Amino acid sequence: MINTVRGSSTAQSFDGEAPLEPHLFLVMECAALDAGATRIRLTDIAEVRFGRGNARSTTFRDDKGARVLELAVADPQMSGKHARIFKEGTAWVLEDSGSTNGTRIDGARIGRATLTDDQVFQLGATLFLFHSELPSPRGSEEILNLKKAVPGVSTLLPEYASSMIAFARMTVSDVPILLLGESGTGKEVLARAVHGLSGRRGAFVPVNCGALPETLLESQLFGHTKGAFSGAVKDEPGFVRAAEKGTLFLDEIGDMPKTSQAALLRVLQEREVTPVGSTQAVKVDLRVVSATHREIDTLKDSGGFRADLYARLAGYTHVLVPLRDRMCDLGILLRELLSKIRPGKTTGITPELGRALMSYEWPLNVRELEQALSVAAVLATDDTVKLEHLPESLRRAFKTPRMSTPPEKSTPSRAPSTPPAAEVTDDVLKDRLIASLSAHKGNISEVARAMGRTRMQIHRWMKRWGIDPDTYR
Numbered sequence: 001m002i003n004t005v006r007g008s009s010t011a012q013s014f015d016g017e018a019p020l021e022p023h024l025f026l027v028m029e030c031a032a033l034d035a036g037a038t039r040i041r042l043t044d045i046a047e048v049r050f051g052r053g054n055a056r057s058t059t060f061r062d063d064k065g066a067r068v069l070e071l072a073v074a075d076p077q078m079s080g081k082h083a084r085i086f087k088e089g090t091a092w093v094l095e096d097s098g099s100t101n102g103t104r105i106d107g108a109r110i111g112r113a114t115l116t117d118d119q120v121f122q123l124g125a126t127l128f129l130f131h132s133e134l135p136s137p138r139g140s141e142e143i144l145n146l147k148k149a150v151p152g153v154s155t156l157l158p159e160y161a162s163s164m165i166a167f168a169r170m171t172v173s174d175v176p177i178l179l180l181g182e183s184g185t186g187k188e189v190l191a192r193a194v195h196g197l198s199g200r201r202g203a204f205v206p207v208n209c210g211a212l213p214e215t216l217l218e219s220q221l222f223g224h225t226k227g228a229f230s231g232a233v234k235d236e237p238g239f240v241r242a243a244e245k246g247t248l249f250l251d252e253i254g255d256m257p258k259t260s261q262a263a264l265l266r267v268l269q270e271r272e273v274t275p276v277g278s279t280q281a282v283k284v285d286l287r288v289v290s291a292t293h294r295e296i297d298t299l300k301d302s303g304g305f306r307a308d309l310y311a312r313l314a315g316y317t318h319v320l321v322p323l324r325d326r327m328c329d330l331g332i333l334l335r336e337l338l339s340k341i342r343p344g345k346t347t348g349i350t351p352e353l354g355r356a357l358m359s360y361e362w363p364l365n366v367r368e369l370e371q372a373l374s375v376a377a378v379l380a381t382d383d384t385v386k387l388e389h390l391p392e393s394l395r396r397a398f399k400t401p402r403m404s405t406p407p408e409k410s411t412p413s414r415a416p417s418t419p420p421a422a423e424v425t426d427d428v429l430k431d432r433l434i435a436s437l438s439a440h441k442g443n444i445s446e447v448a449r450a451m452g453r454t455r456m457q458i459h460r461w462m463k464r465w466g467i468d469p470d471t472y473r
Contacts, residue, residue: 022042
């Protein structure tokens with residue numbers, strides 16, 4: 001179940017620039033992943049109070065003119081009045097309310113701390129994620145459960161939800177779709193969703209262009225006639241004709257040799273294919289979805305990929321978000337993956353494992369997460385997966401945190417309110433960003449690591465100040 005709580009009931013649309021707003025995510029109840037995740041837009045909310053309840057619930061109250069949200073969680077390890085977050089100046093502060101099991105950041109018990117962007121904190125056995133500013137397209141609260149719109153995709157990230165709804169609209173057309181994203185982000189899952197939603201009666205035919213030998217690529221794509229070359233003992237239709245009235249998924253299209261690109265371009269332009277060894281063209285009716293993890297714009301500009309073929313493939317371009325930039329969805333993904341890996345079983349995880357999973361960069365994205373959980377599910381002897389069940393290589397990697405910004409120094413529980421630390425102005429932050437981009441030659445991952453921020457945050461800053469990272473490469 002995916003829930004959302006809005007800070008305003010204003011009618012919303014996707015038009016215009018998305019405002020940057022603070023958000024709180026209940027990412028997962030570690031012992032009860034089926035309870036789902038919740039997103040709270042903190043705009044117009046002065047305080048959020050957390051406590052144990054019989055079921056997940058949200059209640060708004062007016063406290064001396066301030067809008068207060070009471071969030072109840074059915075977590076037996078949480079206290080009736082466990083903690084609160086509240087706005088102090090322009091900062092958000094997390095404060096324990098005298099709970100039994102404590103309020104924790106990075107596993108350490110705290111009494112009071114100023115929350116930083118992308119901050120994970122733990123109440124009982126429940127993990128939360130705070131973002132100080134996320135692009136929030138108006139209307140995205142209403143479209144969070146995307147399974148009905150795009151099978152296999154659910155997200156709490158506002159901007160990603162918005163882009164997925166636009167993507168869902170494109171699936172019912174015949175417009176070619178180009179999927180861009182890192183390895184393991186789920187490009188084939190989306191390609192299959194395109195085929196399923198398109199209503200096309202033919203087959204879904206996936207082709208890994210990077211795995212086909214260059215000498216055989218054209219014969220395997222376009223088919224061949226008997227005797228066309230040594231070993232061609234019979235006519236073969238090839239992948240393109242196999243996708244007749246269906247969908248051809250060209251994965252890793254950026255790795256296709258230029259000679260084959262020219263032949264593919266003709267297929268897309270003329271809607272016909274000529275098998276190797278034949279002079280007779282055959283008409284084809286298919287939908288093309290392509291994907292690559294490579295910087296295809298750079299390839300195109302450098303001549304490594306044909307601009308005219310790119311124009312044919314990129315009727316609509318959709319960018320998939322890497323897992324490290326959508327940690328708010330980790331609980332949703334864990335529930336879906338574990339239900340697939342251990343069908344019919346209710347599986348939970350320890351908070352220690354949950355924190356570790358949220359601290360990791362996941363360079364291979366959802367594919368790497370699924371592989372790690374597959375190993376852990378075999379080693380777990382009961383219904384709870386623990387950190388010790390993960391592969392040793394991952395446990396070592398978890399020692400390097402995803403975020404390097406430390407929380408504000410802990411103070412005793414129920415400490416009196418103190419002014420937030422001096423704020424960093426936009427001008428200072430912009431100068432730091434430019435200096436880091438220069439030092440790391442425009443490498444966004446390195447800049448994010450050096451500044452203790454996520455890549456998504458670095459991209460948001462660059463967009464805000466009109467900074468082009470290519471200038472520093």
